[in-house]
Amino acid sequence: MLEANQRAKIQRTLASSGPFLIVSHRRPDGDAIGASLALAAWLEGQGKDVTVWMPDPVSANYRFIRAVGDIVEKLPRDLADTVVIFLDSPDMERAGDASGLLGYTRMIINIDHHTGNTGFGDLNLVDTTAAAAALIVLELMEEAGAAPDPEIASLLYVGLLTDTGGFRHGNTDARVLAAASRLVEMGADPAELFRNVFGELPAGQIHLLGLVLASLKLEFDERVSVMLLTDEMRMRAGVCEEMLEGLAAYGRMIRGVQVAVLLREESGATRVNLRSMGAVDVNVIAATLGGGGHKAASGATVDAPIEVARGIVLAAIRSALD
Ligand SMILES: [Mn+2]
Known part of the structure:
Protein backbone atom coordinates (compact mmCIF):
# COMPACT_ATOMS: atom_id res chain seq x y z
CA MET A 1 0.00 0.00 0.00
CA GLY A 199 33.61 -4.82 -26.50
CA GLU A 200 35.50 -2.14 -28.41
CA LEU A 201 38.23 -2.06 -25.76
CA PRO A 202 41.69 -0.62 -26.33
CA ALA A 203 44.33 -3.39 -26.32
CA GLY A 204 45.78 -2.00 -23.07
CA GLN A 205 42.59 -3.04 -21.26
CA ILE A 206 43.10 -6.66 -22.29
CA HIS A 207 46.76 -6.46 -21.24
CA LEU A 208 45.56 -5.13 -17.88
CA LEU A 209 43.13 -8.04 -17.63
CA GLY A 210 46.07 -10.40 -18.06
CA LEU A 211 47.99 -8.75 -15.21
CA VAL A 212 44.94 -8.83 -12.94
CA LEU A 213 44.27 -12.50 -13.71
CA ALA A 214 47.91 -13.32 -12.98
CA SER A 215 47.48 -11.90 -9.46
CA LEU A 216 44.75 -14.45 -8.64
CA LYS A 217 45.07 -16.28 -5.32
CA LEU A 218 42.66 -18.66 -3.63
CA GLU A 219 41.96 -18.50 0.10
CA PHE A 220 39.93 -20.41 2.72
CA ASP A 221 40.05 -23.87 1.11
CA GLU A 222 39.63 -22.32 -2.35
CA ARG A 223 36.25 -20.89 -1.40
CA VAL A 224 37.44 -17.30 -1.88
CA SER A 225 39.32 -15.84 -4.84
CA VAL A 226 41.31 -12.62 -4.55
CA MET A 227 42.62 -10.53 -7.43
CA LEU A 228 44.51 -7.25 -7.31
CA LEU A 229 44.56 -4.23 -9.57
CA THR A 230 47.44 -1.92 -8.73
CA ASP A 231 48.69 1.40 -10.06
CA GLU A 232 51.76 -0.45 -11.26
CA MET A 233 49.59 -2.77 -13.38
CA ARG A 234 47.79 0.23 -14.88
CA MET A 235 51.19 1.73 -15.71
CA ARG A 236 52.50 -1.50 -17.28
CA ALA A 237 49.33 -1.85 -19.36
CA GLY A 238 49.45 1.80 -20.34
CA VAL A 239 45.97 2.68 -19.13
CA CYS A 240 44.88 5.20 -16.53
CA GLU A 241 41.43 3.80 -15.82
CA GLU A 242 40.02 0.32 -16.20
CA MET A 243 37.01 -0.10 -18.46
CA LEU A 244 36.33 -3.74 -17.72
CA GLU A 245 33.02 -3.88 -15.86
CA GLY A 246 33.35 -7.60 -15.47
CA LEU A 247 36.85 -7.82 -14.00
CA ALA A 248 35.53 -9.06 -10.65
CA ALA A 249 33.43 -11.69 -12.42
CA TYR A 250 36.47 -13.76 -13.45
CA GLY A 251 37.11 -14.70 -9.84
CA ARG A 252 33.62 -16.20 -9.66
CA MET A 253 34.16 -18.45 -12.63
CA ILE A 254 36.31 -20.86 -10.59
CA ARG A 255 34.69 -24.10 -9.42
CA GLY A 256 34.06 -24.05 -5.66
CA VAL A 257 34.57 -20.32 -5.24
CA GLN A 258 31.78 -18.73 -3.19
CA VAL A 259 33.13 -15.20 -2.90
CA ALA A 260 35.26 -13.38 -5.46
CA VAL A 261 37.24 -10.35 -4.33
CA LEU A 262 38.82 -7.70 -6.52
CA LEU A 263 40.98 -5.13 -4.74
CA ARG A 264 41.78 -1.99 -6.69
CA GLU A 265 44.26 0.69 -5.75
CA GLU A 266 42.46 4.00 -5.91
CA SER A 267 44.22 7.23 -4.92
CA GLY A 268 46.03 5.72 -1.97
CA ALA A 269 42.98 3.81 -0.69
CA THR A 270 41.63 0.42 -1.77
CA ARG A 271 38.35 -0.11 -3.55
CA VAL A 272 36.88 -3.51 -2.70
CA ASN A 273 34.62 -5.37 -5.14
CA LEU A 274 32.82 -8.40 -3.75
CA ARG A 275 30.92 -10.92 -5.83
CA SER A 276 29.04 -13.94 -4.50
CA MET A 277 27.85 -17.11 -6.15
CA GLY A 278 24.74 -17.00 -3.98
CA ALA A 279 25.46 -18.81 -0.70
CA VAL A 280 27.18 -15.83 0.94
CA ASP A 281 25.53 -12.41 1.28
CA VAL A 282 28.38 -10.07 0.30
CA ASN A 283 26.26 -7.03 1.16
CA VAL A 284 26.74 -8.00 4.83
CA ILE A 285 30.52 -8.24 4.37
CA ALA A 286 30.62 -4.91 2.54
CA ALA A 287 28.58 -3.30 5.33
CA THR A 288 31.18 -4.33 7.94
CA LEU A 289 33.72 -2.51 5.73
CA GLY A 290 31.54 0.62 5.55
CA GLY A 291 30.16 -0.12 2.10
CA GLY A 292 27.13 -1.85 0.62
CA GLY A 293 25.33 -3.00 -2.48
CA HIS A 294 23.46 -6.16 -3.27
CA LYS A 295 23.49 -9.73 -1.93
CA ALA A 296 25.49 -10.97 -4.93
CA ALA A 297 27.52 -7.85 -5.73
CA SER A 298 28.76 -5.27 -3.26
CA GLY A 299 31.59 -2.86 -2.72
CA ALA A 300 33.40 -0.78 -0.15
CA THR A 301 36.38 1.51 0.14
CA VAL A 302 39.03 0.63 2.70
CA ASP A 303 41.24 3.56 3.63
CA ALA A 304 44.47 1.56 3.60
CA PRO A 305 47.16 0.45 1.14
CA ILE A 306 46.14 -2.58 -0.91
CA GLU A 307 48.14 -5.22 1.03
CA VAL A 308 46.77 -3.98 4.37
CA ALA A 309 43.27 -3.82 2.90
CA ARG A 310 43.66 -7.41 1.75
CA GLY A 311 44.11 -8.56 5.35
CA ILE A 312 41.15 -6.50 6.55
CA VAL A 313 38.86 -7.81 3.79
CA LEU A 314 39.89 -11.44 4.31
CA ALA A 315 39.21 -11.11 8.06
CA ALA A 316 35.72 -9.75 7.29
CA ILE A 317 35.07 -12.64 4.88
CA ARG A 318 36.31 -15.21 7.39
CA SER A 319 33.64 -14.11 9.91
CA ALA A 320 30.98 -14.30 7.20
CA LEU A 321 32.03 -17.81 6.13
CA ASP A 322 32.06 -19.18 9.71
MN1 LIG B 1 21.95 -0.38 -10.60
Whole structure:
Protein backbone atom coordinates (compact mmCIF):
# COMPACT_ATOMS: atom_id res chain seq x y z
CA MET A 1 0.00 0.00 0.00
CA LEU A 2 2.69 2.40 1.14
CA GLU A 3 4.79 1.65 -1.94
CA ALA A 4 1.78 2.10 -4.26
CA ASN A 5 1.10 5.44 -2.60
CA GLN A 6 4.71 6.62 -3.04
CA ARG A 7 4.65 5.39 -6.62
CA ALA A 8 1.51 7.37 -7.43
CA LYS A 9 3.01 10.49 -5.84
CA ILE A 10 6.21 10.05 -7.85
CA GLN A 11 4.16 9.69 -11.05
CA ARG A 12 2.28 12.88 -10.21
CA THR A 13 5.53 14.73 -9.52
CA LEU A 14 7.13 13.47 -12.75
CA ALA A 15 4.01 14.69 -14.57
CA SER A 16 4.48 18.17 -13.05
CA SER A 17 6.43 20.87 -14.83
CA GLY A 18 9.67 20.58 -12.86
CA PRO A 19 12.38 21.81 -13.16
CA PHE A 20 14.17 18.51 -12.53
CA LEU A 21 17.72 17.60 -11.59
CA ILE A 22 18.70 13.95 -11.99
CA VAL A 23 21.75 12.72 -10.07
CA SER A 24 23.36 9.31 -9.69
CA HIS A 25 26.23 7.62 -7.89
CA ARG A 26 30.02 7.91 -7.96
CA ARG A 27 31.81 6.07 -10.75
CA PRO A 28 28.55 5.87 -12.71
CA ASP A 29 27.94 2.50 -14.36
CA GLY A 30 25.69 1.64 -17.29
CA ASP A 31 22.61 1.49 -15.07
CA ALA A 32 23.28 4.88 -13.47
CA ILE A 33 23.94 6.45 -16.86
CA GLY A 34 21.23 4.64 -18.82
CA ALA A 35 18.46 5.11 -16.25
CA SER A 36 19.34 8.80 -15.68
CA LEU A 37 19.62 9.78 -19.33
CA ALA A 38 16.48 7.82 -20.27
CA LEU A 39 14.43 9.52 -17.56
CA ALA A 40 15.87 12.88 -18.64
CA ALA A 41 15.04 12.26 -22.31
CA TRP A 42 11.50 11.23 -21.43
CA LEU A 43 10.87 14.37 -19.34
CA GLU A 44 12.63 16.61 -21.86
CA GLY A 45 10.44 15.14 -24.59
CA GLN A 46 7.52 16.68 -22.70
CA GLY A 47 9.18 20.10 -22.87
CA LYS A 48 10.44 20.09 -19.29
CA ASP A 49 13.61 21.64 -17.90
CA VAL A 50 15.89 18.73 -16.95
CA THR A 51 19.54 18.67 -15.91
CA VAL A 52 21.62 15.53 -15.36
CA TRP A 53 24.66 15.62 -13.07
CA MET A 54 26.98 12.83 -11.94
CA PRO A 55 29.69 13.00 -9.26
CA ASP A 56 32.34 11.43 -11.55
CA PRO A 57 33.04 11.52 -15.29
CA VAL A 58 31.51 8.80 -17.46
CA SER A 59 34.03 6.06 -18.31
CA ALA A 60 35.11 5.67 -21.92
CA ASN A 61 32.99 2.61 -22.77
CA TYR A 62 29.79 4.64 -22.22
CA ARG A 63 30.88 7.63 -24.27
CA PHE A 64 29.26 6.08 -27.35
CA ILE A 65 26.00 7.30 -25.83
CA ARG A 66 25.28 10.64 -27.48
CA ALA A 67 23.36 12.05 -24.49
CA VAL A 68 26.42 11.60 -22.23
CA GLY A 69 27.52 14.96 -23.66
CA ASP A 70 24.52 16.60 -21.97
CA ILE A 71 25.62 15.59 -18.45
CA VAL A 72 26.73 18.75 -16.64
CA GLU A 73 30.02 18.81 -14.77
CA LYS A 74 29.00 21.23 -12.04
CA LEU A 75 26.22 20.55 -9.60
CA PRO A 76 23.74 23.39 -10.24
CA ARG A 77 23.26 25.91 -7.43
CA ASP A 78 19.98 27.25 -6.09
CA LEU A 79 17.80 24.17 -6.28
CA ALA A 80 15.06 25.56 -4.02
CA ASP A 81 12.42 25.11 -6.75
CA THR A 82 13.91 21.98 -8.26
CA VAL A 83 12.75 18.39 -7.94
CA VAL A 84 15.93 16.35 -7.47
CA ILE A 85 15.74 12.70 -8.51
CA PHE A 86 18.39 10.32 -7.17
CA LEU A 87 18.68 7.26 -9.38
CA ASP A 88 20.48 3.99 -8.53
CA SER A 89 22.01 5.53 -5.39
CA PRO A 90 21.53 3.61 -2.12
CA ASP A 91 22.26 6.67 0.02
CA MET A 92 22.96 10.35 -0.49
CA GLU A 93 26.68 10.05 0.28
CA ARG A 94 27.13 7.81 -2.76
CA ALA A 95 26.05 10.76 -4.88
CA GLY A 96 29.11 12.83 -3.96
CA ASP A 97 28.43 16.56 -3.72
CA ALA A 98 24.69 15.96 -4.07
CA SER A 99 24.77 14.40 -0.56
CA GLY A 100 24.34 17.84 1.00
CA LEU A 101 21.12 18.70 -0.83
CA LEU A 102 18.62 17.59 1.82
CA GLY A 103 16.53 20.61 2.76
CA TYR A 104 17.82 22.72 -0.12
CA THR A 105 15.50 21.47 -2.85
CA ARG A 106 11.77 21.50 -3.54
CA MET A 107 11.71 17.74 -3.17
CA ILE A 108 13.98 14.71 -3.29
CA ILE A 109 12.83 11.58 -5.08
CA ASN A 110 14.78 8.38 -4.48
CA ILE A 111 14.41 5.69 -7.16
CA ASP A 112 16.64 2.69 -6.56
CA HIS A 113 17.03 -1.09 -6.34
CA HIS A 114 19.86 -1.49 -3.78
CA THR A 115 19.08 -3.63 -0.72
CA GLY A 116 20.65 -1.19 1.72
CA ASN A 117 18.82 1.90 0.43
CA THR A 118 18.32 4.29 3.33
CA GLY A 119 15.02 5.73 2.10
CA PHE A 120 16.50 9.23 2.16
CA GLY A 121 14.00 10.82 -0.22
CA ASP A 122 10.84 12.79 0.42
CA LEU A 123 9.39 10.20 -1.94
CA ASN A 124 10.98 6.77 -2.25
CA LEU A 125 10.58 4.03 -4.83
CA VAL A 126 12.98 1.31 -3.74
CA ASP A 127 12.37 -2.03 -5.43
CA THR A 128 15.10 -4.45 -4.39
CA THR A 129 13.63 -7.15 -6.62
CA ALA A 130 14.35 -5.08 -9.73
CA ALA A 131 17.54 -6.15 -11.52
CA ALA A 132 18.33 -2.54 -12.46
CA ALA A 133 17.21 1.00 -11.76
CA ALA A 134 16.59 1.24 -15.50
CA LEU A 135 13.93 -1.46 -15.12
CA ILE A 136 12.08 0.65 -12.55
CA VAL A 137 12.32 3.68 -14.85
CA LEU A 138 10.96 1.68 -17.79
CA GLU A 139 8.03 0.45 -15.71
CA LEU A 140 7.28 4.03 -14.55
CA MET A 141 7.26 5.18 -18.17
CA GLU A 142 5.01 2.34 -19.31
CA GLU A 143 2.68 2.92 -16.38
CA ALA A 144 2.43 6.57 -17.44
CA GLY A 145 1.49 5.47 -20.94
CA ALA A 146 4.77 6.50 -22.56
CA ALA A 147 6.10 4.75 -25.64
CA PRO A 148 9.91 5.06 -25.37
CA ASP A 149 11.63 5.89 -28.68
CA PRO A 150 14.63 3.83 -29.87
CA GLU A 151 17.09 6.18 -28.12
CA ILE A 152 15.37 5.92 -24.73
CA ALA A 153 14.91 2.17 -25.24
CA SER A 154 18.65 1.81 -25.93
CA LEU A 155 19.58 3.80 -22.81
CA LEU A 156 17.37 1.61 -20.64
CA TYR A 157 18.69 -1.53 -22.31
CA VAL A 158 22.25 -0.47 -21.40
CA GLY A 159 21.10 -0.28 -17.76
CA LEU A 160 19.65 -3.80 -17.83
CA LEU A 161 22.64 -5.15 -19.73
CA THR A 162 25.23 -3.76 -17.30
CA ASP A 163 23.53 -4.60 -14.01
CA THR A 164 22.85 -8.20 -15.06
CA GLY A 165 26.40 -8.62 -16.41
CA GLY A 166 25.01 -9.28 -19.89
CA PHE A 167 21.96 -11.22 -18.55
CA ARG A 168 24.17 -13.70 -16.72
CA HIS A 169 24.05 -12.75 -13.02
CA GLY A 170 21.72 -14.12 -10.35
CA ASN A 171 19.41 -11.10 -10.74
CA THR A 172 18.53 -12.16 -14.30
CA ASP A 173 14.86 -13.11 -14.01
CA ALA A 174 11.77 -13.28 -16.20
CA ARG A 175 10.90 -9.67 -15.37
CA VAL A 176 14.18 -8.22 -16.64
CA LEU A 177 14.26 -10.49 -19.70
CA ALA A 178 10.69 -9.53 -20.59
CA ALA A 179 11.64 -5.87 -20.16
CA ALA A 180 14.66 -6.39 -22.43
CA SER A 181 12.38 -7.97 -25.02
CA ARG A 182 10.03 -4.96 -24.91
CA LEU A 183 13.02 -2.61 -25.28
CA VAL A 184 14.20 -4.52 -28.34
CA GLU A 185 10.71 -4.14 -29.81
CA MET A 186 10.99 -0.40 -29.10
CA GLY A 187 14.23 -0.26 -31.10
CA ALA A 188 17.17 -1.22 -28.86
CA ASP A 189 19.78 -3.26 -30.76
CA PRO A 190 21.12 -6.00 -28.41
CA ALA A 191 24.21 -6.98 -30.42
CA GLU A 192 25.30 -3.41 -31.07
CA LEU A 193 24.75 -2.31 -27.47
CA PHE A 194 26.60 -5.37 -26.13
CA ARG A 195 29.55 -4.60 -28.42
CA ASN A 196 29.58 -0.95 -27.38
CA VAL A 197 29.43 -1.65 -23.64
CA PHE A 198 31.57 -4.78 -23.30
CA GLY A 199 33.61 -4.82 -26.50
CA GLU A 200 35.50 -2.14 -28.41
CA LEU A 201 38.23 -2.06 -25.76
CA PRO A 202 41.69 -0.62 -26.33
CA ALA A 203 44.33 -3.39 -26.32
CA GLY A 204 45.78 -2.00 -23.07
CA GLN A 205 42.59 -3.04 -21.26
CA ILE A 206 43.10 -6.66 -22.29
CA HIS A 207 46.76 -6.46 -21.24
CA LEU A 208 45.56 -5.13 -17.88
CA LEU A 209 43.13 -8.04 -17.63
CA GLY A 210 46.07 -10.40 -18.06
CA LEU A 211 47.99 -8.75 -15.21
CA VAL A 212 44.94 -8.83 -12.94
CA LEU A 213 44.27 -12.50 -13.71
CA ALA A 214 47.91 -13.32 -12.98
CA SER A 215 47.48 -11.90 -9.46
CA LEU A 216 44.75 -14.45 -8.64
CA LYS A 217 45.07 -16.28 -5.32
CA LEU A 218 42.66 -18.66 -3.63
CA GLU A 219 41.96 -18.50 0.10
CA PHE A 220 39.93 -20.41 2.72
CA ASP A 221 40.05 -23.87 1.11
CA GLU A 222 39.63 -22.32 -2.35
CA ARG A 223 36.25 -20.89 -1.40
CA VAL A 224 37.44 -17.30 -1.88
CA SER A 225 39.32 -15.84 -4.84
CA VAL A 226 41.31 -12.62 -4.55
CA MET A 227 42.62 -10.53 -7.43
CA LEU A 228 44.51 -7.25 -7.31
CA LEU A 229 44.56 -4.23 -9.57
CA THR A 230 47.44 -1.92 -8.73
CA ASP A 231 48.69 1.40 -10.06
CA GLU A 232 51.76 -0.45 -11.26
CA MET A 233 49.59 -2.77 -13.38
CA ARG A 234 47.79 0.23 -14.88
CA MET A 235 51.19 1.73 -15.71
CA ARG A 236 52.50 -1.50 -17.28
CA ALA A 237 49.33 -1.85 -19.36
CA GLY A 238 49.45 1.80 -20.34
CA VAL A 239 45.97 2.68 -19.13
CA CYS A 240 44.88 5.20 -16.53
CA GLU A 241 41.43 3.80 -15.82
CA GLU A 242 40.02 0.32 -16.20
CA MET A 243 37.01 -0.10 -18.46
CA LEU A 244 36.33 -3.74 -17.72
CA GLU A 245 33.02 -3.88 -15.86
CA GLY A 246 33.35 -7.60 -15.47
CA LEU A 247 36.85 -7.82 -14.00
CA ALA A 248 35.53 -9.06 -10.65
CA ALA A 249 33.43 -11.69 -12.42
CA TYR A 250 36.47 -13.76 -13.45
CA GLY A 251 37.11 -14.70 -9.84
CA ARG A 252 33.62 -16.20 -9.66
CA MET A 253 34.16 -18.45 -12.63
CA ILE A 254 36.31 -20.86 -10.59
CA ARG A 255 34.69 -24.10 -9.42
CA GLY A 256 34.06 -24.05 -5.66
CA VAL A 257 34.57 -20.32 -5.24
CA GLN A 258 31.78 -18.73 -3.19
CA VAL A 259 33.13 -15.20 -2.90
CA ALA A 260 35.26 -13.38 -5.46
CA VAL A 261 37.24 -10.35 -4.33
CA LEU A 262 38.82 -7.70 -6.52
CA LEU A 263 40.98 -5.13 -4.74
CA ARG A 264 41.78 -1.99 -6.69
CA GLU A 265 44.26 0.69 -5.75
CA GLU A 266 42.46 4.00 -5.91
CA SER A 267 44.22 7.23 -4.92
CA GLY A 268 46.03 5.72 -1.97
CA ALA A 269 42.98 3.81 -0.69
CA THR A 270 41.63 0.42 -1.77
CA ARG A 271 38.35 -0.11 -3.55
CA VAL A 272 36.88 -3.51 -2.70
CA ASN A 273 34.62 -5.37 -5.14
CA LEU A 274 32.82 -8.40 -3.75
CA ARG A 275 30.92 -10.92 -5.83
CA SER A 276 29.04 -13.94 -4.50
CA MET A 277 27.85 -17.11 -6.15
CA GLY A 278 24.74 -17.00 -3.98
CA ALA A 279 25.46 -18.81 -0.70
CA VAL A 280 27.18 -15.83 0.94
CA ASP A 281 25.53 -12.41 1.28
CA VAL A 282 28.38 -10.07 0.30
CA ASN A 283 26.26 -7.03 1.16
CA VAL A 284 26.74 -8.00 4.83
CA ILE A 285 30.52 -8.24 4.37
CA ALA A 286 30.62 -4.91 2.54
CA ALA A 287 28.58 -3.30 5.33
CA THR A 288 31.18 -4.33 7.94
CA LEU A 289 33.72 -2.51 5.73
CA GLY A 290 31.54 0.62 5.55
CA GLY A 291 30.16 -0.12 2.10
CA GLY A 292 27.13 -1.85 0.62
CA GLY A 293 25.33 -3.00 -2.48
CA HIS A 294 23.46 -6.16 -3.27
CA LYS A 295 23.49 -9.73 -1.93
CA ALA A 296 25.49 -10.97 -4.93
CA ALA A 297 27.52 -7.85 -5.73
CA SER A 298 28.76 -5.27 -3.26
CA GLY A 299 31.59 -2.86 -2.72
CA ALA A 300 33.40 -0.78 -0.15
CA THR A 301 36.38 1.51 0.14
CA VAL A 302 39.03 0.63 2.70
CA ASP A 303 41.24 3.56 3.63
CA ALA A 304 44.47 1.56 3.60
CA PRO A 305 47.16 0.45 1.14
CA ILE A 306 46.14 -2.58 -0.91
CA GLU A 307 48.14 -5.22 1.03
CA VAL A 308 46.77 -3.98 4.37
CA ALA A 309 43.27 -3.82 2.90
CA ARG A 310 43.66 -7.41 1.75
CA GLY A 311 44.11 -8.56 5.35
CA ILE A 312 41.15 -6.50 6.55
CA VAL A 313 38.86 -7.81 3.79
CA LEU A 314 39.89 -11.44 4.31
CA ALA A 315 39.21 -11.11 8.06
CA ALA A 316 35.72 -9.75 7.29
CA ILE A 317 35.07 -12.64 4.88
CA ARG A 318 36.31 -15.21 7.39
CA SER A 319 33.64 -14.11 9.91
CA ALA A 320 30.98 -14.30 7.20
CA LEU A 321 32.03 -17.81 6.13
CA ASP A 322 32.06 -19.18 9.71
MN1 LIG B 1 21.95 -0.38 -10.60
